[in-house]
Amino acid sequence: MSDTKPAEPEKPRRRQARGERRMAQLLEAAASVFCKVGYTSASTNAIAREAGVSPGTLYQFFPNKEAIAVELGERLSHQMHEAHSQVFTEANASLPLPDMMDAIVDPLIEFNCRNPVFLALIHSSDVPGKVVEEHDALHAALLARVEGLISVFAPGLPADGRTRTAEMAFALFTSGLELVLAHEGTERDAYAAELKAALLGYLGPRLDPDPASSQRSAARS
Amino acid sequence: MSDTKPAEPEKPRRRQARGERRMAQLLEAAASVFCKVGYTSASTNAIAREAGVSPGTLYQFFPNKEAIAVELGERLSHQMHEAHSQVFTEANASLPLPDMMDAIVDPLIEFNCRNPVFLALIHSSDVPGKVVEEHDALHAALLARVEGLISVFAPGLPADGRTRTAEMAFALFTSGLELVLAHEGTERDAYAAELKAALLGYLGPRLDPDPASSQRSAARS
Amino acid sequence: MSDTKPAEPEKPRRRQARGERRMAQLLEAAASVFCKVGYTSASTNAIAREAGVSPGTLYQFFPNKEAIAVELGERLSHQMHEAHSQVFTEANASLPLPDMMDAIVDPLIEFNCRNPVFLALIHSSDVPGKVVEEHDALHAALLARVEGLISVFAPGLPADGRTRTAEMAFALFTSGLELVLAHEGTERDAYAAELKAALLGYLGPRLDPDPASSQRSAARS
Amino acid sequence: MSDTKPAEPEKPRRRQARGERRMAQLLEAAASVFCKVGYTSASTNAIAREAGVSPGTLYQFFPNKEAIAVELGERLSHQMHEAHSQVFTEANASLPLPDMMDAIVDPLIEFNCRNPVFLALIHSSDVPGKVVEEHDALHAALLARVEGLISVFAPGLPADGRTRTAEMAFALFTSGLELVLAHEGTERDAYAAELKAALLGYLGPRLDPDPASSQRSAARS
DNA sequence: GATGAATGAGGATTCATTCAT
DNA sequence: TATGAATGAATCCTCATTCAT
Numbered sequence: 056m057s058d059t060k061p062a063e064p065e066k067p068r069r070r071q072a073r074g075e076r077r078m079a080q081l082l083e084a085a086a087s088v089f090c091k092v093g094y095t096s097a098s099t100n101a102i103a104r105e106a107g108v109s110p111g112t113l114y115q116f117f118p119n120k121e122a123i124a125v126e127l128g129e130r131l132s133h134q135m136h137e138a139h140s141q142v143f144t145e146a147n148a149s150l151p152l153p154d155m156m157d158a159i160v161d162p163l164i165e166f167n168c169r170n171p172v173f174l175a176l177i178h179s180s181d182v183p184g185k186v187v188e189e190h191d192a193l194h195a196a197l198l199a200r201v202e203g204l205i206s207v208f209a210p211g212l213p214a215d216g217r218t219r220t221a222e223m224a225f226a227l228f229t230s231g232l233e234l235v236l237a238h239e240g241t242e243r244d245a246y247a248a249e250l251k252a253a254l255l256g257y258l259g260p261r262l263d264p265d266p267a268s269s270q271r272s273a274a275r276s
Numbered sequence: 277m278s279d280t281k282p283a284e285p286e287k288p289r290r291r292q293a294r295g296e297r298r299m300a301q302l303l304e305a306a307a308s309v310f311c312k313v314g315y316t317s318a319s320t321n322a323i324a325r326e327a328g329v330s331p332g333t334l335y336q337f338f339p340n341k342e343a344i345a346v347e348l349g350e351r352l353s354h355q356m357h358e359a360h361s362q363v364f365t366e367a368n369a370s371l372p373l374p375d376m377m378d379a380i381v382d383p384l385i386e387f388n389c390r391n392p393v394f395l396a397l398i399h400s401s402d403v404p405g406k407v408v409e410e411h412d413a414l415h416a417a418l419l420a421r422v423e424g425l426i427s428v429f430a431p432g433l434p435a436d437g438r439t440r441t442a443e444m445a446f447a448l449f450t451s452g453l454e455l456v457l458a459h460e461g462t463e464r465d466a467y468a469a470e471l472k473a474a475l476l477g478y479l480g481p482r483l484d485p486d487p488a489s490s491q492r493s494a495a496r497s
Numbered sequence: 498m499s500d501t502k503p504a505e506p507e508k509p510r511r512r513q514a515r516g517e518r519r520m521a522q523l524l525e526a527a528a529s530v531f532c533k534v535g536y537t538s539a540s541t542n543a544i545a546r547e548a549g550v551s552p553g554t555l556y557q558f559f560p561n562k563e564a565i566a567v568e569l570g571e572r573l574s575h576q577m578h579e580a581h582s583q584v585f586t587e588a589n590a591s592l593p594l595p596d597m598m599d600a601i602v603d604p605l606i607e608f609n610c611r612n613p614v615f616l617a618l619i620h621s622s623d624v625p626g627k628v629v630e631e632h633d634a635l636h637a638a639l640l641a642r643v644e645g646l647i648s649v650f651a652p653g654l655p656a657d658g659r660t661r662t663a664e665m666a667f668a669l670f671t672s673g674l675e676l677v678l679a680h681e682g683t684e685r686d687a688y689a690a691e692l693k694a695a696l697l698g699y700l701g702p703r704l705d706p707d708p709a710s711s712q713r714s715a716a717r718s
Numbered sequence: 719m720s721d722t723k724p725a726e727p728e729k730p731r732r733r734q735a736r737g738e739r740r741m742a743q744l745l746e747a748a749a750s751v752f753c754k755v756g757y758t759s760a761s762t763n764a765i766a767r768e769a770g771v772s773p774g775t776l777y778q779f780f781p782n783k784e785a786i787a788v789e790l791g792e793r794l795s796h797q798m799h800e801a802h803s804q805v806f807t808e809a810n811a812s813l814p815l816p817d818m819m820d821a822i823v824d825p826l827i828e829f830n831c832r833n834p835v836f837l838a839l840i841h842s843s844d845v846p847g848k849v850v851e852e853h854d855a856l857h858a859a860l861l862a863r864v865e866g867l868i869s870v871f872a873p874g875l876p877a878d879g880r881t882r883t884a885e886m887a888f889a890l891f892t893s894g895l896e897l898v899l900a901h902e903g904t905e906r907d908a909y910a911a912e913l914k915a916a917l918l919g920y921l922g923p924r925l926d927p928d929p930a931s932s933q934r935s936a937a938r939s
Numbered sequence: 940g941a942t943g944a945a946t947g948a949g950g951a952t953t954c955a956t957t958c959a960t
Numbered sequence: 961t962a963t964g965a966a967t968g969a970a971t972c973c974t975c976a977t978t979c980a981t
Binding site (some may be wrong): 071073074077108109110111115116169 | 964965966967968969
Binding site (some may be wrong): 513515516519550551553554558594596 | 943944945946947948
């Protein structure tokens with residue numbers, strides 16, 4: 056019993072240093088390839104090549120192509136969550152709606168401009184009928200966040216209406232985001248403005264004029 | 277209507293008639309396969325199999341896979357154009373905005389519900405960055421139509437703003453359409469309503485209160 | 498309707514001439530490779546190479562490696578059946594037991610010497626626990642034949658005993674056959690004699706001294 | 719018995735003790751994997767995983783996959799030898815033949831039921847033609863033992879006949895053993911009886927009615 | 940026109956083995 | 961000594977496309 060692991064909790068796996076780096080490297084390479092050719096057309100060999108490693112190495116870290124996308128999606132999801140969780144502060148708690156929209160959407164746009172794979176991943180389960188299980192987790196998680204936001208700002212909506220509104224708003228956002236990412240410089244900004252206008256136009260009439268701030272703080276989680 | 281071969285009793289070239297039938301057969305099969313697995317994952321062999329012909333036959337009508345999508349897109353585009361060109365009549369010329377939106381969008385939704393490939397094709401050039409040349413023709417054509425409509429209803433918009441508005445409205449429409457197609461029955465209707473609400477919310481503030489009917493007739497082309 | 502096949506039953510597929518030849522060629526190549534390295538270690542690429550065709554061609558005729566083995570097994574099974582069905586004639590109906598054994602086993606040995614793959618295929622589902630479904634069909638078919646023979650010569654055996662006897666006799670035969678095939682010339686003959694001796698020694702005491710000839714004729718099917 | 723390291727309290731080299739344990743651990747894992755998927759399909763990575771160690775560790779003890787099988791085979795061979803060397807005692811020296819067969823074969827069957835890898839290893843050089851060098855050592859050793867036994871009980875046989883008889887008996891035994899291992903409970907016992915009957919039927923007529931006991935004692939080596 | 944055979948590069952994935960740490 | 965990362969050739973199989981018949 057004593058030789059199979061003397062239960063020292065601080066060294067479960069030390070050598071992961073190199074491995075952790077490789078994993079990041081592979082995810083970066085995958086991001087690059089996914090952006091270039093899309094998830095479906097991306098080949099694991101191409102990802103490995105882009106990362107400068109052999110195909111076998113890739114499979115030491117990921118069991119298959121999908122796992123790469125999933126891990127990438129989760130990491131970006133967390134990053135985005137962190138970057139976005141500071142949105143609801145007292146500072147913008149009672150802003151007028153357009154400014155509120157800026158406060159919410161601008162960081163999202165910025166994040167996605169810095170991480171264009173994210174959109175590629177969201178679109179990766181693109182075949183409408185064939186839902187790819189694992190891929191949909193990302194979609195579902197994001198949708199849940201949107202639905203949470205909506206339930207804060209429009210608490211009066213019934214459940215099914217809320218889901219539809221969330222789906223629609225999410226669809227609107229991602230498709231607008233695609234336009235934003237397709238342009239650069241001032242054009243990009245102009246499209247960002249369009250996107251926010253569209254969201255405002257769609258969601259504005261559905262929102263409560265003044266939701267309680269206590270409800271808003273609940274959305275911080 | 278006249279170009280779809282309404283059974284002319286003369287027999288100038290029966291081979292071409294048969295060829296036309298084969299082509300339609302292949303396009304139908306392609307539509308089915310594209311819907312099932314998406315353009316990228318669709319194999320020409322699968323299309324030929326679905327059509328009940330050999331791979332060689334397929335290549336007698338289309339030089340490659342993309343040409344199938346292009347031809348399919350063009351045909352559907354024409355069909356949609358025909359189905360939609362009757363929208364602007366005196367009857368709905370001066371309807372209130374929401375009814376006008378119904379009059380414009382409902383036929384489009386209906387058409388896409390009957391021809392779900394269309395959306396698959398629009399999304400077929402899925403990689404945001406990598407524009408696939410040929411595929412984009414469809415996108416460009418549709419966009420031009422949207423831009424035409426917008427220039428009718430909002431003639432005050434400058435050219436670049438009009439393009440952006442058109443792109444945004446088109447993106448909004450296609451992404452909403454995806455939701456519509458993903459549901460059935462009353463849910464589908466509800467999503468259609470949501471989509472129209474989004475379009476109204478986005479476009480409403482940009483539209484002229486009363487565009488001249490003469491300009492409207494120009495949109496029929 | 499008339500162009501999709503005017504129902505002429507004599508030309509369902511004509512071009513199979515070349516294909517049929519290829520198939521035989523591939524099966525021959527597979528036989529060779531299976532003999533050389535065994536089923537498990539045989540690669541489809543190696544089979545294609547041996548047949549002088551590209552990997553893709555192989556897959557035009559067989560969906561996977563197992564299908565090759567199955568088809569090969571079935572063809573050989575039929576051949577053996579034909580070569581063996583003439584064993585029961587009046588000539589040897591009432592031979593003494595050892596001569597009867599010669600009459601039955603010698604053609605089997607000869608067949609297997611001419612087609613050594615057969616034994617390789619029988620052994621192909623070799624992992625004891627993991628029964629490979631399709632492969633077992635061959636095993637089951639052969640076993641059934643053995644059981645049939647036994648029920649003719651030893652009609653008094655109960656069902657479970659008959660199955661066990663059949664399994665044992667079959668195992669004995671195949672393992673002895675392996676020895677036979679491993680040698681050549683007079684050595685081979687000597688091993689064949691040993692094999693028959695073993696079968697006689699095992700089955701002799703179980704057999705009826707004089708089974709009715711009517712029952713024997715039933716085994717010809 | 720003395721070579722299995724019966725816990726000597728001195729500590730000349732503890733590393734080797736630990737190494738010995740690792741080795742046993744690895745061999746046990748290999749046995750498990752070989753049984754589950756067969757030798758050919760067993761991967762060294764799978765064995766290492768089953769043993770709870772890294773691939774590198776495995777290669778610190780064995781130069782390659784085959785060496786694992788060889789070592790495993792040798793150890794089991796020794797164990798079997800020990801378990802079997804006590805068979806020839808005065809008690810059963812002059813038993814009637816069937817009882818003698820029980821006395822010899824039953825322990826072998828029992829041993830193989832407890833160590834099913836053994837059979838897997840014997841069959842591991844499965845391709846009849848392609849003798850795998852190292853693997854055959856096991857085969858040769860076992861065969862030699864069988865030949866020894868036969869030369870005791872049938873001293874009159876000429877050398878080549880003896881070899882053939884030994885090969886045949888060995889083949890018969892291993893193939894019957896496979897059947898035994900494939901069943902459980904009373905079925906297993908029934909197959910064991912069948913196996914012994916087959917061996918008796920084959921070897922019985924070849925054995926001397928009363929071999930000298932001095933010769934028997936020679937078989938103990 | 941139609942067929943189906945042929946191609947061969949490329950896809951995901953595995954595996955025995957080696958090596959830096 | 962143990963680890964786990966690294967390798968790269970080899971595995972099965974697919975696919976867009978071509979070609980002889």
